[in-house]
Amino acid sequence: MAFEPPPRLVRALAETRRDGADAWLHDLPELLRRAVALRGLTVERVHRPGGRSGLIVLVRRADGSPAVLKLAPAAARPGAERAALVRWDGFGAVRLLDADEAGDTSGAAAGDGGVLLLERLHPEMSVRSLPEAKALLEAAGTLRRLWVEPPAGHAFETVAGRTGRQAEAMRAAAEAEPDVRPLVESALAAREELVASAPEGRLLHGTFRQSKVLAGERMPWLAVGPDPVVGECAFDLARLVRDRVEDLVATPSGASTTRRRVKRLAESLDLDRERVRGWTLFRAVESGVRAFRVGRPRDAEVLLEFAGWL
Numbered sequence: 001m002a003f004e005p006p007p008r009l010v011r012a013l014a015e016t017r018r019d020g021a022d023a024w025l026h027d028l029p030e031l032l033r034r035a036v037a038l039r040g041l042t043v044e045r046v047h048r049p050g051g052r053s054g055l056i057v058l059v060r061r062a063d064g065s066p067a068v069l070k071l072a073p074a075a076a077r078p079g080a081e082r083a084a085l086v087r088w089d090g091f092g093a094v095r096l097l098d099a100d101e102a103g104d105t106s107g108a109a110a111g112d113g114g115v116l117l118l119e120r121l122h123p124e125m126s127v128r129s130l131p132e133a134k135a136l137l138e139a140a141g142t143l144r145r146l147w148v149e150p151p152a153g154h155a156f157e158t159v160a161g162r163t164g165r166q167a168e169a170m171r172a173a174a175e176a177e178p179d180v181r182p183l184v185e186s187a188l189a190a191r192e193e194l195v196a197s198a199p200e201g202r203l204l205h206g207t208f209r210q211s212k213v214l215a216g217e218r219m220p221w222l223a224v225g226p227d228p229v230v231g232e233c234a235f236d237l238a239r240l241v242r243d244r245v246e247d248l249v250a251t252p253s254g255a256s257t258t259r260r261r262v263k264r265l266a267e268s269l270d271l272d273r274e275r276v277r278g279w280t281l282f283r284a285v286e287s288g289v290r291a292f293r294v295g296r297p298r299d300a301e302v303l304l305e306f307a308g309w310l
Contacts, residue, residue, distance in 0.1 A: 003029060003046060005055060010054035013073070016296040024073040024114075028055060030073055039098075042071060045122055051225060054078070058120065064105060067097055078114045080156060084228035085116070087203060090146040092145025093223045094214075095119040121214040128210035130242065135210050136261070137199045140241055140268050142213050142221050150230045156203065159231025160195045166286045167191060173289040180289060183307055187285035190278040194232075201230045209239040217253035234275040237265050237282035241276065242306055249302050255309040262310075281310040285288055 005028055013021040029292075032055065036043055040062040047056040054072030072078040087202040092277050098117040127135045127142075150156055167188055169274075174184040205212070206227040216222040229235070241261050248254040262280060266273040288303030 003032075006046065006048045006050040008049040008052060009055060015296075016075075020075060023075055027138055028071065031114070032057065032069075035069060035071060039069075039117060048083075053225065053227070054114070056123070058123075061097075068094075068118040068120050068123075070116040070118060072114045074114060076114075077157075078116060080228050081226055082116055083151075083154070083156070084205075084226050085118075085205060087147060087148065087151055090119075090218075090222075092142055093205075093226070094121060094216075094218075116292070118224075119216075121216045121224065123214060125215040126211045127213040127221055128243070135243075136265065137239070137268075138212050138221050139208075139213050139243075140237075140265055142223055143208055143236060143240070144269060146205050146208075146223060146226075147233050147236070150201070150203040154203075154230065156228055156230045158201065159198070159204070159235050162229055163191055163195070163282065163286075169293075170286055170289050173293060177289075177292060180285075180292070180304060183304055184289065185283045185287050187307070190277050191282045192256065194234075194275060194278050194282075198232045200232075200234055204229050204231060204233065204236040206236070207239060208236050210243045232275065233269065234266075234271050235279045235283075236275050237269070237271070238280040241265060241280045242284055242303075245302055249305055254306075258306065258309050277310055281307055284310070 005025060010025065013025065032043075035041075036057075036059065041059040044058040044060060047058055050056045051070075053076040054070050055239070057069040057071070059067050059069045069296055070078075072081070082096065082222050085093060086099050089095070089099075095118065096116060097119060127139045129135075130138065170184050170188065174181040205223055206229040207225065208223065213221050241258065242248075248257060262277050263273055265271075266276045284303050284307040288300045288307060291297070291300035291303060
C-alpha cells in the first residue's frame with residue numbers, strides 16, 4: 001500500500017530519536033497493508049496532519065461501520081495505550097474496538113503489537129475549538145473520568161520513574177546551556193519535593209491537553225492518544241495549564257492568566273494548587289529544554305518564559 005506518512009509524524013519521530021523509528025517508517029506501508037487485510041478493513045484515508053506518535057487511518061469495518069486504525073512504533077508504547085484503553089472501557093476515552101483480542105492487554109492482538117482499532121470520533125473537532133473558558137471546563141471534566149485505580153499487577157510506568165529519566169536529561173542540558181540552569185534547578189527541586197510527598201497514584205492520561213479531547217457520538221467529548229502513567233492527578237494537569245501557550249506569551253496578562261488557570265483548575269478538580277503549579281513548572285521546563293535539544297529554539301523560549309511565571 002503506497003503512501004507518504006504525514007510530515008508531522010516524520011518530524012516528531014526524528015525529534016524524539018526513538019529507537020527503530022526509521023525502520024518502522026520504512027516498513028509502514030507493509031504494516032498498514034497487513035493490518036488492514038487481517039481485520040477486513042477498507043481504507044478511506046490517512047488522517048492529516050495526524051498525530052505525532054503514530055499513523056492515524058480512517059477505515060470502515062467489514063459491516064460498514066466507521067473506525068480508526070492507529071499504528072505506532074514500539075517506542076511509543078502502544079501496549080501501554082492499549083492497556084489503559086481497556087481499563088477505561090470507553091468511559092471518558094475513545095473505545096478500543098478489538099479489546100477482546102488482547103486478553104493480556106499487551107497489545108499483541110492479531111499479531112501486531114503496534115496496531116489499535118478504535119471507535120471513530122470527529123478528528124476535526126477538538127475541545128480546543130471552543131472558547132477558552134469553556135474548553136478548560138470540558139477538558140477538566142473529561143480528565144476527571146480517567147482518574148481511576150490502575151488494574152492489579154499493572155505494568156504502567158510511574159510518574160516518579162518517567163520524570164526521573166527526564167530529570168537526568170535536564171541536568172545534562174543545564175550543563176550545556178548555563179542560561180537555563182536556574183529554571184532547571186527550580187524544576188528539579190520541585191520534582192524532588194513532589195515525588196517525596198506524592199499521594200496515592202491513579203491511572204493518568206499522561207499527555208493530556210485540549211487537542212487530545214475530540215467530539216464523539218456516544219459522549220460529547222472523549223480523550224484520545226494517552227501515554228499512560230500511574231501517579232498523582234496533579235501531574236496530569238500540567239499540559240492543560242499551558243494550553244495555547246503561544247497566545248499566553250503574546251499578551252501582557254499572560255503571567256496573571258496562567259496563575260489564575262492553575263488556581264481554577266486545581267479548585268475545579270479538588271487538587272492542591274501548589275502541587276499543580278509544581279508539576280506545571282517541571283513539565284514546562286522539561287519540554288523547553290527538550291525543544292532546545294532538538295533544534296526548536298523559538299518553542300523553547302516560549303516554554304521557558306511560561307515556566308518563569310510559575
